Amino acid sequence: MTSLTKLPEYQSLREHQQSLAGTHLRELFAQDAERGQRFALEAVGIYLDYSKNLITQQTLDLLIGLARATGLEQRIGAMFRGDKINATEGRAVLHTALRAPRDAVVQLDGANVVPDVHAVLDRMSGFCAQVRSGQWKGHTGKPIRTIVNVGIGGSDLGPLMAFEALKHYSQRNLSLRFVSNVDPTDFAEAVQGLNAEETLFVVCSKTFTTLETLANARLARAWCVEALGSEAAVGRHFVAVSTNAEKVAEFGIDTQNMFGFWDWVGGRYSYDSAIGLSLMLAIGPERFSEMLGGFRAMDEHFRTAPLDENLPVLLGLIGVWYNNFWGAESHAVLPYDQYLKRFSAYLQQLDMESNGKQVTLSGERCDYQTGPIIWGEPGTNGQHAFYQLIHQGTKLIPCDFLAFANSLNPRGNQHDLLMANFFAQTEALAFGKTEAQVRADGVPEALVLHKVFQGNRPTNTILFDRLTPAALGKLVALYEHKVFVQGVIWNVNSFDQWGVELGKVLAQRIIPELEDPKAVLAHDSSTNELIRRYRALKS
Numbered sequence: 001m002t003s004l005t006k007l008p009e010y011q012s013l014r015e016h017q018q019s020l021a022g023t024h025l026r027e028l029f030a031q032d033a034e035r036g037q038r039f040a041l042e043a044v045g046i047y048l049d050y051s052k053n054l055i056t057q058q059t060l061d062l063l064i065g066l067a068r069a070t071g072l073e074q075r076i077g078a079m080f081r082g083d084k085i086n087a088t089e090g091r092a093v094l095h096t097a098l099r100a101p102r103d104a105v106v107q108l109d110g111a112n113v114v115p116d117v118h119a120v121l122d123r124m125s126g127f128c129a130q131v132r133s134g135q136w137k138g139h140t141g142k143p144i145r146t147i148v149n150v151g152i153g154g155s156d157l158g159p160l161m162a163f164e165a166l167k168h169y170s171q172r173n174l175s176l177r178f179v180s181n182v183d184p185t186d187f188a189e190a191v192q193g194l195n196a197e198e199t200l201f202v203v204c205s206k207t208f209t210t211l212e213t214l215a216n217a218r219l220a221r222a223w224c225v226e227a228l229g230s231e232a233a234v235g236r237h238f239v240a241v242s243t244n245a246e247k248v249a250e251f252g253i254d255t256q257n258m259f260g261f262w263d264w265v266g267g268r269y270s271y272d273s274a275i276g277l278s279l280m281l282a283i284g285p286e287r288f289s290e291m292l293g294g295f296r297a298m299d300e301h302f303r304t305a306p307l308d309e310n311l312p313v314l315l316g317l318i319g320v321w322y323n324n325f326w327g328a329e330s331h332a333v334l335p336y337d338q339y340l341k342r343f344s345a346y347l348q349q350l351d352m353e354s355n356g357k358q359v360t361l362s363g364e365r366c367d368y369q370t371g372p373i374i375w376g377e378p379g380t381n382g383q384h385a386f387y388q389l390i391h392q393g394t395k396l397i398p399c400d401f402l403a404f405a406n407s408l409n410p411r412g413n414q415h416d417l418l419m420a421n422f423f424a425q426t427e428a429l430a431f432g433k434t435e436a437q438v439r440a441d442g443v444p445e446a447l448v449l450h451k452v453f454q455g456n457r458p459t460n461t462i463l464f465d466r467l468t469p470a471a472l473g474k475l476v477a478l479y480e481h482k483v484f485v486q487g488v489i490w491n492v493n494s495f496d497q498w499g500v501e502l503g504k505v506l507a508q509r510i511i512p513e514l515e516d517p518k519a520v521l522a523h524d525s526s527t528n529e530l531i532r533r534y535r536a537l538k539s
């Protein structure tokens with residue numbers, strides 16, 4: 001494939017950016033009284049307003065042209081079909097099969113994977129029903145009251161984000177805690193005050209070889225066995241989610257209590273597989289199934305809608321526009337819903353681990369920018385913290401603003417207060433406040449420039465009716481596919497993560513050097529000195 005930057009479509013976008021660089025959103029809105037309706041799209045219950053972007057119809061046409069030139073339509077087909085598009089690992093990418101309906105057929109190496117997906121979902125449902133009803137008893141005969149999810153990365157962030165997002169729907173006499181960090185503090189605090197008799201550990205690890213997860217799972221097992229006085233307790237207090245039955249058995253968890261998934265599900269794309277077991281325990285199989293329905297609706301939309309009416313495609317292309325043609329380094333995701341407090345952290349992994357690459361699928365180094373830095377916090381908290389920089393700083397930070405029209409916890413007019421801020425922010429970012437307006441307010445001359453808002457800061461607004469399990473499924477699939485679209489344009493493999501390997505290997509070498517104070521150190525002078533100091537300080 002021709003390098004992205006050599007494509008005529010890419011060159012046209014460069015020229016087009018130069019012609020648009022001096023235009024303000026104020027002018028674009030003034031020129032077209034219907035811009036707010038024209039650059040908006042409603043599909044699968046989501047309203048996307050993308051009018052407050054530095055775009056014209058020509059921009060969109062050129063971006064769609066670029067998508068076509070990079071083969072986006074064919075790549076979408078290839079992913080859904082189960083082609084081995086994760087080329088560096090020789091795997092298919094079929095997280096979309098995790099939410100396929102029972103009667104669907106998704107062939108991989110000559111076999112339909114959908115019956116396997118539903119067999120696991122059925123086992124999960126059965127297990128969850130037992131635990132939620134109190135029928136599943138701990139070693140001493142007591143029902144389970146707390147579930148502790150032990151996992152890291154994709155085996156932690158997804159279930160954690162989704163549990164927080166759907167807490168409203170959770171069974172409140174069951175609490176859910178998460179342990180991920182190898183820092184023993186994480187484990188110590190997670191089991192603080194828990195009664196082992198009523199605690200169930202869900203050990204989530206695709207490979208079942210991850211250092212942090214196995215270390216925490218060992219702590220958990222020792223804690224449980226010590227409290228309950230018997231190794232036999234493990235059988236009633238531990239279940240595993242993994243693709244590696246052998247390692248699960250080796251660890252001492254009965255594979256009867258294991259829920260499987262497959263190597264065609266990437267960690268960061270996995271919380272709708274058995275990795276979502278703790279979430280299903282919290283919200284129940286029906287709500288989980290509604291969530292899968294939401295994912296599926298977005299999958300169908302992505303697979304079938306024309307590119308210019310396709311939500312993930314539009315979000316992806318608009319992101320490429322700022323990343324590759326306007327020099328934007330980061331992208332903020334700002335949910336105006338407290339239940340989505342971990343959503344940006346989740347997206348950080350989804351996006352940055354997927355597209356933080358610099359070698360193309362054809363094995364060449366990219367001569368263009370790839371994945372942006374993703375960050376964000378819920379509104380309105382962010383407004384009182386970092387929005388200053390978005391409004392008046394020197395950096396261009398495109399943002400996605402997300403909100404729900406109906407609160408799950410209505411109290412007086414507080415949801416209107418939240419939403420007034422939501423609308424006000426994108427308005428202020430787009431249109432700002434001119435010097436003339438500031439002077440008209442009677443501001444002293446010395447302060448005029450300080451009080452000017454240049455505006456012209458681009459935003460997308462994504463509006464839903466209400467935060468339901470289905471809405472969450474749609475939202476997550478929207479971003480999964482947006483990341484895919486961008487990965488296709490940048491011609492990178494969005495489904496591997498070699499960049500996490502080197503640190504892991506070096507840590508393995510350092511572990512014995514910390515345990516044996518006499519071990520000879522042969523690192524660089526900085527690392528050697530830091531290890532020496534650590535050895536001296538540690539009591």
Ligand code: G6Q
Pocket residue numbers: 152153154155204205206207208209210213266267268269353497
């Ligand atoms: C995600 C990554 C990574 C992975 C963790 C945990 O896409 O692969 O975050 O999820 O390293 O891996 P295990 O599930 O194998 O423990």
